[in-house]
Amino acid sequence: MKLGIYGYGNLGRGAEAAIRQNGDAELVGVFTRRPPETVKSETGTPVFRAEDVFSYEKEIDVLLLCGGSATDLPVLSPLLAERFNLVDSFDTHAKIPEHFAKVDSAARRGGKTALISGGWDPGLFSLARLYAEAVLPRGAGYTFWGRGVSQGHSDAIRRIPGVLDARQYTVPVPEAVRAAENGESPSLSPRQTHRRECFVAVKEGADREAIREAIVTMPHYFAGYDTSVTFVSEKELKENHAGLPHGGRVIRTGATGAREEHRAAVMFSLALDSNPEFTALVLVSLARAVGRIRRRGEVGCKTVFDIAPADLSPLSAEELRERYL
């Protein structure tokens, strides 16, 4: 399969590495909104101007959209889905129905296939939630994230006046994880499930107490959580917090038996040194499925729920039954 990468930040670079790990994938090029001559690809892949992507329509089987969910994907996915089979990682949960509808109609107009909200959450975690509830209809389900860097929360801190740079770690509360695993079916508030650890570098002379206050009271992001704020130098931030680790777990416990007298627990977990690199690997496996689905004549917008697992793998049906069943 011939793939293109549209957007060349952390996720785009992850996609470049991911494509190299998949023997059946070939990278046509990287498309960026920056001047191509200022961008050096990791592996010598050709770098093109974003607006030239339409000239490569025939060369690209599936386009990996590696932009952000806040402003890029709501515009790009519907725009490109008419001309390209594509995969995106749209993760603004409340806006998925709207995004799905727009991408679906664009893809149908162009006779293309698109998959939205790929990655690990939404993505593999969504699958884990669906499978677990399908096989344990009587039960309770939980998702815990971290310990890992939340880009959205880090960005929110960076927008506070006086802040130079910041890194926010989302940390699951061990007691809540244990209660969920033990099938205690707890009803948990946000504060009870996750803590937030912030490492913040500030300008000289900045009012640290005011910044701390602005963080811990920030609606949606930090209010309602136990949040720790640690002020560090820019140097320390770069040295000790440069990575983008993440992960988490999906847990469902439920009852089985005629009198629901037995317990069952299903758990799926991820531990990732690099969130964008792993997300990109998921996108590449989804691109494989999108290409196959399109070749079978199915068009429109899909999600991970619509993808038969076999379509994610380069192996044949016989090999899959032999090796994994």
Next chain:
Amino acid sequence: MKLGIYGYGNLGRGAEAAIRQNGDAELVGVFTRRPPETVKSETGTPVFRAEDVFSYEKEIDVLLLCGGSATDLPVLSPLLAERFNLVDSFDTHAKIPEHFAKVDSAARRGGKTALISGGWDPGLFSLARLYAEAVLPRGAGYTFWGRGVSQGHSDAIRRIPGVLDARQYTVPVPEAVRAAENGESPSLSPRQTHRRECFVAVKEGADREAIREAIVTMPHYFAGYDTSVTFVSEKELKENHAGLPHGGRVIRTGATGAREEHRAAVMFSLALDSNPEFTALVLVSLARAVGRIRRRGEVGCKTVFDIAPADLSPLSAEELRERYL
């Protein structure tokens, strides 16, 4: 969906309970090879003679085959697949290609849809292996089972002269699990991955040392493993080892990044008080998918790899995107 249960042992009784937990499922009846008047169903479900199943062809959307893999399913699944959409839990790995081919041709002859090798291993664990390898092509994968009762190993002990009853627990070796989780990509022998614990009740005057020797040296089952044999009374066996707990975990660790400099770990695990009850819940969700696939006009033999996750759930595509994505 209207379901029938064919075979009424532990798995069949689990299926009866599982159907009650699924609001969209209705149980037409239980089919047994024993005289129906000697069988009392858990929930007052009608009990029919196995050979009468063909009279219920029109009433049953999907038949759950709840027989054993050793002798029942190799005969029953191909026999019934021509007349019924069905789900089985065939788990003799080496014979899956043959079983698949027979069921496939029977189902195609009759215009029916069958799914073989459903449950958790093969089944959910197979899916976990496939997903994990699709998203982490460079890595190493492991499956650990237990701590749980292996019916096959328990039966093997029961066939030794002088043995009244027995229970064998398969126990994962913690050091091996840790090494796999830590991404050390160990190459592990059977002995290094699992221990076997046997609880055995013997006839009065039986030669315990000879029985112990017969167990620990039994080819395929116990030779090559560290096996403990504990002699207990029949009463103790019934009181303390009556349950059928099981579970285990699928672990894959791999490398991400342009220089494969980062680690990623994917894990899926199950902890089950009752293996057959949980297996049956998986079969019911697969039956839902089989019914839908057939209504869309697809016939022949399928495995879990061919089932789009959405088809396992009673929820609509919109509800799934809203609740799980």
